[in-house]
Amino acid sequence: MAKRARKFWLMKSEPNVYSIDDLAGDETTGWDSIRNYQARNFMRDEMKEGDLVLFYHSNASPPGVAGVARVSREAHADPTQFDRSSKYHDPKSTPEAPRWMMVDVAFVEKFPELVPLGALKAEEAALDGMLVIKRGQRLSVQPVDKEHFARVLKMGAAKMKLR
């Protein structure tokens, strides 16, 4: 039985909330608090262990890709939805039928330097169709083409290589 081909993703996080350095320290984290159905569906239905993730710093100056992570655990219920004290509490969700799912991601590497959004936009020809460079694109979990992923690794002088 052939293994499913690895998929590639981009996940946004505000670095003043949770940065690539936080992930490096934690080694792994639950990608909780996502309250967007499209993003949830990607996590619930499509992200598999071993998939690679561009870790993107949003609401930063400049915003950009800070490094690489890897899906380390597939979809499971986001615990913040059951936490009454959390701003992400969802009273309509139950443990039997959780509405919000998350994956866990593990630290892979931090780029020597951030790849700014502006640099991605400047590579528009090579990165044609990449969602993060589209204006008005707010989705915080996005699929990325393998070719685009490889190009961003190069731009970030990543240690890892795709094969």
Add this chain to the structure above:
DNA sequence: GCCAACGTTGGC
């Protein structure tokens, strides 16, 4: 801080 773009809610 501004505001364009987008997603969600809720009245009808």
Add this chain to the structure above:
DNA sequence: GCCAACGTTGGC
């Protein structure tokens, strides 16, 4: 089911 109002995202 439509769509106006509202809330959020996120670049600048």
